[in-house]
Amino acid sequence: MPSETLVQLENISRKYYLDKTEICALDNVSFQIHKADFVVLAGPSGSGKTTLLNIIGCIDKPSQGKVFFEGTDITNTPIEKLNHLRLKNIGFIFQSFNLIPVLTAFENVELPLLFKGLDDKTIKNLVEKFLHRVGLMDKINEKPSNLSGGQRQRLAIARALAGNPSLIVADEPTASLDRKNAESIIELLRELNDEFGVTIVLASHDPMIIEHSRTKLFMRDGQLVSE
Amino acid sequence: MPDNTVDDDFVIAKHYSRRNFVKLLKLAYRNLFRNKRRSFFAILIAASGCTALSIAIGYYSFSIYSLQELTIRNGFGGSSGSGHVQVFDKRVGEQSEERTMEFGLDGVKGLIETIKKDADVDYVLPRIEFGGLISNGDKSVPFKGFGVEAEKEMQLWGGLSEINPRLKLGEQLQPLKSGKQGIILGSALANSLHAKIGDMMMMYSTTVDGAINGADVELLGIMSTGVSETDKYYLLTNIGVAQKLTNSSKISLLSVMFKNRKHFDDKVQSLQSYLEKNSSAQNFKLVPWYEQAAFYISIRDIFNIIFSFMGSIILVIVLLSCWNIMNMTTMERIKEIGTLRAIGLSIKNISAIFMLEAFLIGVIGVVIGMSVQLIASRIINALQIIMPPVPGMSRPYTLQVYAATWFHPLIAIGIIIAITVSSFSSLIIIKRFSIVGSLEHT
Ligand SMILES: Nc1ncnc2c1ncn2[C@@H]1O[C@H](COP(=O)(O)OP(=O)(O)OP(=O)(O)O)[C@@H](O)[C@H]1O
Numbered sequence A: 001m002p003s004e005t006l007v008q009l010e011n012i013s014r015k016y017y018l019d020k021t022e023i024c025a026l027d028n029v030s031f032q033i034h035k036a037d038f039v040v041l042a043g044p045s046g047s048g049k050t051t052l053l054n055i056i057g058c059i060d061k062p063s064q065g066k067v068f069f070e071g072t073d074i075t076n077t078p079i080e081k082l083n084h085l086r087l088k089n090i091g092f093i094f095q096s097f098n099l100i101p102v103l104t105a106f107e108n109v110e111l112p113l114l115f116k117g118l119d120d121k122t123i124k125n126l127v128e129k130f131l132h133r134v135g136l137m138d139k140i141n142e143k144p145s146n147l148s149g150g151q152r153q154r155l156a157i158a159r160a161l162a163g164n165p166s167l168i169v170a171d172e173p174t175a176s177l178d179r180k181n182a183e184s185i186i187e188l189l190r191e192l193n194d195e196f197g198v199t200i201v202l203a204s205h206d207p208m209i210i211e212h213s214r215t216k217l218f219m220r221d222g223q224l225v226s227e
Numbered sequence B: 001m002p003d004n005t006v007d008d009d010f011v012i013a014k015h016y017s018r019r020n021f022v023k024l025l026k027l028a029y030r031n032l033f034r035n036k037r038r039s040f041f042a043i044l045i046a047a048s049g050c051t052a053l054s055i056a057i058g059y060y061s062f063s064i065y066s067l068q069e070l071t072i073r074n075g076f077g078g079s080s081g082s083g084h085v086q087v088f089d090k091r092v093g094e095q096s097e098e099r100t101m102e103f104g105l106d107g108v109k110g111l112i113e114t115i116k117k118d119a120d121v122d123y124v125l126p127r128i129e130f131g132g133l134i135s136n137g138d139k140s141v142p143f144k145g146f147g148v149e150a151e152k153e154m155q156l157w158g159g160l161s162e163i164n165p166r167l168k169l170g171e172q173l174q175p176l177k178s179g180k181q182g183i184i185l186g187s188a189l190a191n192s193l194h195a196k197i198g199d200m201m202m203m204y205s206t207t208v209d210g211a212i213n214g215a216d217v218e219l220l221g222i223m224s225t226g227v228s229e230t231d232k233y234y235l236l237t238n239i240g241v242a243q244k245l246t247n248s249s250k251i252s253l254l255s256v257m258f259k260n261r262k263h264f265d266d267k268v269q270s271l272q273s274y275l276e277k278n279s280s281a282q283n284f285k286l287v288p289w290y291e292q293a294a295f296y297i298s299i300r301d302i303f304n305i306i307f308s309f310m311g312s313i314i315l316v317i318v319l320l321s322c323w324n325i326m327n328m329t330t331m332e333r334i335k336e337i338g339t340l341r342a343i344g345l346s347i348k349n350i351s352a353i354f355m356l357e358a359f360l361i362g363v364i365g366v367v368i369g370m371s372v373q374l375i376a377s378r379i380i381n382a383l384q385i386i387m388p389p390v391p392g393m394s395r396p397y398t399l400q401v402y403a404a405t406w407f408h409p410l411i412a413i414g415i416i417i418a419i420t421v422s423s424f425s426s427l428i429i430i431k432r433f434s435i436v437g438s439l440e441h442t
């Protein structure tokens, strides 16, 4: 079990307000994510998986509680100031892939790298390395619309991984895929987790994914529950 | 661990800002093809605005140029055309004449020869301005008279046909060339005297000695000056007739026409110093055309206001329409914006994409708009559309649109800026949504 802490959450709550009624999406959640871990957030719909994942991914803020990323307290840093942190440390994988339709496979992976201050040659090498790794070298100049669902998610994985993040967050990464593709995506993520030591946190209610994960966190009504 | 170590300092990214700019520009360009219909409309708006503005400015510049040439060659509101520059005795306008022609110009022949030696000068028109009464025997009416050299005056007036082929003003002076002792009257003046061509009339004025003098003259022609008010007192005759009537060999002024109006003030300046050097007998005052063109200047000022107002309205319409279009474009891509923000692109970078998109729409629109303008203005000019007379004027004119290329860069910049500014609507929307909010937006 890896021991170094990547993300630490202390007494996190996240409240939404809908016409004065308070919705408590997260209710006093505390836990740590260890480096190189493969974590799944499981639980029924509406239990707060996405909300928690957004906070872990530094694209949302808790209403209460503290968030530490690699030991730094980022609780009070505004989201917009965290874009460098995300660019450098966090990769995102979405349920509906969220690729840029006008960019080719190469360019989709390239885009975040451009803003990291890498030179052209380094970028080219990285893009090709990761497209090769996810098995899309023959699609390097294709637009996402010419790729299958499974290929699109592989491309998204290459984009998330190419920047050498310490964390990848994935919200229901297989929910838009068929069984076969879903399995191969999870397999790929597991391999990448081993290969690069990248921490992966997924939200899913897919038993197959839960089974494949090293750390399993179960949620209900905005709280972490033991199975 | 992987080998793609990233430097901690994001300032490094600035080294690549030009490369990234080019990449974003490419992305913006491709985005134009995502919703072709919408991009088409945006470009159409930009192009229409550009065409409208450049045709308007072409019409403006035709109008202004016509007004200038009318002022120079035919005059407004009470005199014949000023010519490019008028030469007076220095005392004119500073002191008042005690007697007729007291401040007239002497030794005209020699003076004209001297002026003609200036390389810029095309021709010189001597003129006498005089007042008096014109009578049909039963009724006497005051007139304002101009004694002219018909040949040269015809050349001056005739030049207007270059602007408007329908204006054959020179021909109106033809009757003065008959050699008879005769006059041409403004139409309203002739009307009030019930005079017809061929009638004999008496013309009275004062001589240089202050005596009343009269001359029998034949009515050779009746003309409309183009200004109804002027037609009521306008009288034109040969310079010799006027000289005989005033009993003087002097003239009131010399009107000088340069070959063209380029470097105009320099030409006036050099003529002034040339005259000072070569004609010591008299002190001269040179008055360029625009210094005695109050009517032209007031119309020009009104035109400036009208056209600036119109131009601003067009720019505002372009901006608002594109604002709307950029709004829709941004909302349509709000999820993609959320993705880019999650990945770590700054709002600055993301709104740059939209700004560049708008910029490209502006550039494409301007190129199309200018081309359409080229064709459209040719068609308008070829159609020879007859416009009704301007208020106060009695002649219709042919509508023309000039190229006005000097103003086109300003129009292009105006349109491109208006459309680029419209992309601020994207920025407003991007900022209105949180990252999570944009990602969840469907
Ligand atoms: N923007 C929002 N405004 C109001 N309430 C929200 C908002 N986002 C989430 N919620 C509420 O917070 C709770 C947790 O939502 P969340 O999306 O985190 O659940 P989830 O576990 O991801 O569900 P699913 O499996 O359906 O994706 C739900 O009750 C949801 O209605």
Ligand SMILES: [Mg+2]
Residues within 6 Å of the ligand: A049, A050, A051, A171, A203
């Ligand atoms: Mg969810």
